[in-house]
Amino acid sequence: MIALAALDVAGTTVEEGSAVYRALHDAVARHGSSATVTDVARWMGADKRTAIRALLELGGDTSAVEKTFVDFERLLREAYDADPPVPMPGVLDAFAVLRGLGARIALTTGFSADVTGLLLERLGWQDGVVDAVVTTDDVPAGRPAPYMVFRAMERTGVTDVRQVLTVGDTVLDLEAGTNAGAGLVVGVLSGGVPRDVLEAAPHTHVVDSVADLPDVLDGVLVPTS
The missing domain is CATH 3.40.50.1000 (HAD superfamily/HAD-like)
Structure with a gap:
């Protein structure tokens, strides 16, 4: 049952359309990460703030995580506007x-x-x-x-x-x-x-x-x- x-x-x-991972990759890249698409894909299914912290190798820098997360959400909204899920x-x-x-x-x-x-x-x-x-x-x-x-x-x-x-x-x-x-x-x-x-x-x-x-x-x- x-x-x-x-x-x-x-x-x-x-x-x-994998918009979330493209947005995540673009967001961390704008904040200095050299992570590849493959690196980002390893965080599939994870909390996105946790993923950002790891991809930027920030440790405890919460403010940088939040700035990147704001960019990620904006990029994702734009992607969904262009190609709705x-x-x-x-x-x-x-x-x-x-x-x-x-x-x-x-x-x-x-x-x-x-x-x-x-x-x-x-x-x-x-x-x-x-x-x-x-x-x-x-x-x-x-x-x-x-x-x-x-x-x-x-x-x-x-x-x-x-x-x-x-x-x-x-x-x-x-x-x-x-x-x-x-x-x-x-x-x-x-x-x-x-x-x-x-x-x-x-x-x-x-x-x-x-x-x-x-x-x-x-x-x-x-x-x-």
Whole structure:
């Protein structure tokens, strides 16, 4: 029985053309980082302030992190204005299957509340599509810490973590679901992380996309670990 599905946003339930990572790369570059796109990609799924601090090698310089973060948010808004995000194929059908099984649906994300609000507004997902939204502003630490999963449980009234399904497109997503003790920890390939990379991380299933969740829930796709 799945009581809660906690799903990542960008690359998992939402196609946003990797705008977040281009914006992050451009923002840190403007503040002196020599990080490559590959360096930035290693922070997929992480809290963006944490990523900025590491990419700029700033240690405890909070003011520089905040200035870079402001630039990151501005660049991301501009990207979304130019090319609005859209739902991943099959995601709304998967949501319907989950609801038919009696599960609640939460989104968890390494974005700030402001960016997440903008994203959901562009999608038209403000009301009724999901039961809870958890951002890194809501927890003491982002992935791979399990706190966003726990906060999603709290907000949806779910108390048994074994009845939680987590879904994400990055290694950090899989580590967070595993650290939380979720009953199903599913990696999806829709975010561009290679299969062998996701399969090397702790998980129960790795599938092509969220559209495959009904087969996971029906037992058609067997666990790979």
